[in-house]
Amino acid sequence: MAATRILIAEDEPSIVEALRFLLGRAGYLVDHVDDGERALSQLAAAPPDLLILDVMLPKRDGFEILKAVRDNQKTADLPVVMLTAKGQARDKRTAAEIGVNAFLTKPFSNTEVMDHVKRLAAP
Amino acid sequence: MARAPIGLKIRERRKALGRTQAALADSVGVSASYLNLIENGKRPIGGRLLKHLANELAVDLETLDAAADRRLIGDLMEIAADPALRDVAAQAGLAAGASADDAAAIVGRYGGWARLFSALHHAYLDRDREAATLADRLNQDPVLSDAVHRMLSNAAAIRSASEILNGVEDLAPAEIGRFHRILGDESRRLADVSRLIAGFFDAGEGEAAATSSPTEEVDALLYARGNVFAALEAASAAVLREAGVEDERWKSRMIDHLADRYGAVVDRGVRSGGAAAAAVYDPERRALSVLDSAPEPTRRFAIAKLAARLALAEPIEQEVAAAEELTTDAARAAAREALIAYCAGAMLMPTEPFAAEARRARYDIDILMRRFQASYEQVAHRLATLHRPGLDAPPFGFMRSDPSGFVTKRYPLSNLALPRRGGACPLWAVYRAFQTPEVSQRQLVEFPSGDRFLFVARAIAKSAPSFERPRHLMSIMLACDAVYADRIVYGDGLALDQRMAAEPVGPSCRLCSRAECDMRQEAAPTPMSAGMTENSHGR
Numbered sequence: 305m306a307a308t309r310i311l312i313a314e315d316e317p318s319i320v321e322a323l324r325f326l327l328g329r330a331g332y333l334v335d336h337v338d339d340g341e342r343a344l345s346q347l348a349a350a351p352p353d354l355l356i357l358d359v360m361l362p363k364r365d366g367f368e369i370l371k372a373v374r375d376n377q378k379t380a381d382l383p384v385v386m387l388t389a390k391g392q393a394r395d396k397r398t399a400a401e402i403g404v405n406a407f408l409t410k411p412f413s414n415t416e417v418m419d420h421v422k423r424l425a426a427p
Numbered sequence: 428m429a430r431a432p433i434g435l436k437i438r439e440r441r442k443a444l445g446r447t448q449a450a451l452a453d454s455v456g457v458s459a460s461y462l463n464l465i466e467n468g469k470r471p472i473g474g475r476l477l478k479h480l481a482n483e484l485a486v487d488l489e490t491l492d493a494a495a496d497r498r499l500i501g502d503l504m505e506i507a508a509d510p511a512l513r514d515v516a517a518q519a520g521l522a523a524g525a526s527a528d529d530a531a532a533i534v535g536r537y538g539g540w541a542r543l544f545s546a547l548h549h550a551y552l553d554r555d556r557e558a559a560t561l562a563d564r565l566n567q568d569p570v571l572s573d574a575v576h577r578m579l580s581n582a583a584a585i586r587s588a589s590e591i592l593n594g595v596e597d598l599a600p601a602e603i604g605r606f607h608r609i610l611g612d613e614s615r616r617l618a619d620v621s622r623l624i625a626g627f628f629d630a631g632e633g634e635a636a637a638t639s640s641p642t643e644e645v646d647a648l649l650y651a652r653g654n655v656f657a658a659l660e661a662a663s664a665a666v667l668r669e670a671g672v673e674d675e676r677w678k679s680r681m682i683d684h685l686a687d688r689y690g691a692v693v694d695r696g697v698r699s700g701g702a703a704a705a706a707v708y709d710p711e712r713r714a715l716s717v718l719d720s721a722p723e724p725t726r727r728f729a730i731a732k733l734a735a736r737l738a739l740a741e742p743i744e745q746e747v748a749a750a751e752e753l754t755t756d757a758a759r760a761a762a763r764e765a766l767i768a769y770c771a772g773a774m775l776m777p778t779e780p781f782a783a784e785a786r787r788a789r790y791d792i793d794i795l796m797r798r799f800q801a802s803y804e805q806v807a808h809r810l811a812t813l814h815r816p817g818l819d820a821p822p823f824g825f826m827r828s829d830p831s832g833f834v835t836k837r838y839p840l841s842n843l844a845l846p847r848r849g850g851a852c853p854l855w856a857v858y859r860a861f862q863t864p865e866v867s868q869r870q871l872v873e874f875p876s877g878d879r880f881l882f883v884a885r886a887i888a889k890s891a892p893s894f895e896r897p898r899h900l901m902s903i904m905l906a907c908d909a910v911y912a913d914r915i916v917y918g919d920g921l922a923l924d925q926r927m928a929a930e931p932v933g934p935s936c937r938l939c940s941r942a943e944c945d946m947r948q949e950a951a952p953t954p955m956s957a958g959m960t961e962n963s964h965g966r
Contacts, residue, residue: 410583
């Protein structure tokens with residue numbers, strides 16, 4: 305069986321590097337985009353098995369992307385882990401309404417991310 | 428609203444000097460019984476008699492003066508009605524309606540303490556406002572928001588990298604190096620953004636430190652002077668005389684005079700696409716550009732203000748310098764502009780002719796607007812300055828509110844308090860006027876105290892109508908005691924003798940005892956319970 309593919313949509317390079325390292329070690333195939341528009345086109349062209357998505361991305365807002373993912377038949381059930389710098393109740397509610405699988409606030413622990421990812425998509 | 432405690436002060440002072448009523452009355456040429464009525468607040472007192480009494484009692488006129496006291500009484504009433512102090516006020520047996528006389532007595536006997544309480548309350552309200560401002564800044568400031576976001580991202584990267592370095596076995600040297608580098612970079616960035624955030628809060632310290640806003644201080648000045656500046660009235664009249672300006676050809680005569688005397692130039696402005704200001708003044712060239720397309724009252728007012736700026740700079744400066752109500756440069760600048768507008772009004776609507784015309788027209792603002800070619804607001808404002816001895820005009824209160832309820836100009840009456848912060852009773856005509864822009868709303872009202880007033884309000888557009896922009900309205904309201912209603916056109920047709928004709932209103936929800944009003948937005952003041960009567964007055 306092919307390795308599980310994860311797409312990380314995050315514009316902070318240091319965070320991406322740490323996640324890439326850990327996910328790679330765990331056996332996942334990791335791809336990365338650093339802005340919202342690229343995220344949308346990638347999701348449409350080659351949907352991953354799991355999406356790690358930051359709320360604040362250049363060019364497109366994370367919630368917009370989440371909505372696009374849920375609205376598209378091909379990705380309606382795609383597991384999404386959302387990352388945010390401000391865990392306001394309002395953001396959590398919006399994400400829950402649109403449909404998110406996990407919501408993590410920075411600065412998160414690597415363990416948290418890895419636990420959620422492994423739960424949602426085995427490597 | 429309780430009468431100002433002048434009588435009480437006179438009595439206190441007289442007793443302190445050990446003089447009898449009879450002797451004092453004699454020395455100022457009134458009967459002892461009349462003086463007694465004055466001391467008990469049963470007769471108003473002012474003018475020459477008050478001056479004589481002040482002399483005889485060896486006190487300053489200002490000490491006895493009612494205006495400052497009325498304001499202080501109003502302040503104490505507001506304190507008693509403050510929601511934050513509600514429980515304390517209730518326990519003390521204080522209720523808005525019942526304590527007006529107490530407040531007057533406190534001001535009369537312990538004026539200094541009353542001023543202290545008032546200052547304390549103002550300071551408390553300011554802290555409140557400061558806190559709200561800071562909270563708003565925290566929630567909405569984009570710079571801070573962005574900085575916090577960056578800070579959290581830096582922290583996330585640092586945490587991730589540290590966890591990897593500390594938790595992962597068999598890291599290759601290259602990988603160790605890489606994550607150490609990340610730690611270093613992100614720590615540096617975190618340091619920068621932390622400093623930025625800390626600095627952000629330091630910068631916020633100076634804000635809202637002043638006790639009152641410039642607008643409030645100018646308001647206080649106007650109130651303290653009864654919205655009349657005798658020196659400026661005289662000076663404005665002098666300018667008119669000097670310029671040889673009469674009714675006809677007011678504009679051209681004034682423009683010539685300003686050119687001759689001050690080298691000022693008035694020319695036509697050109698609309699440069701989009702909305703241009705009706706009048707633009709260049710102080711260096713002393714050139715005023717007035718848009719041809721602006722309404723006539725606007726153009727005349729602009730020229731009158733220029734005249735005030737050039738010809739009355741000194742008397743205006745004297746007023747500003749002497750005003751202890753103005754504590755900041757911003758307040759003084761605002762006051763200067765307000766007084767320039769005041770003088771402009773005085774030059775366009777000189778006192779004697781204006782008062783005479785107003786009486787003849789029964790204070791019909793539209794008639795006066797046409798007669799003096801002035802705007803609604805200018806006429807209304809001028810009417811509120813007519814309460815001077817010898818003019819035989821009804822005293823008018825004046826209030827200006829924007830659609831959000833923010834009051835930007837107010838001149839209260841002795842027995843009608845106008846709100847200083849926040850809105851008044853929502854039933855007042857000043858708010859209803861927004862429903863019928865440019866059309867007057869008149870209203871006969873009755874307060875819980877039994878006082879009745881005639882309100883007339885109109886919402887006017889602040890700038891000329893334009894296709895590109897939405898219309899912005901301000902509501903202007905004049906108020907006068909209902910006893911004068913028969914002299915005023917706006918009182919016509921109202922069945923003034925019938926008690927039912929008046930609409931029941933209050934000063935504001937917070938200070939109003941009409942518990943059953945369905946427009947009520949705040950809880951009514953708690954009524955005094957019978958058992959507390961004994962202990963609450965402490966006389």
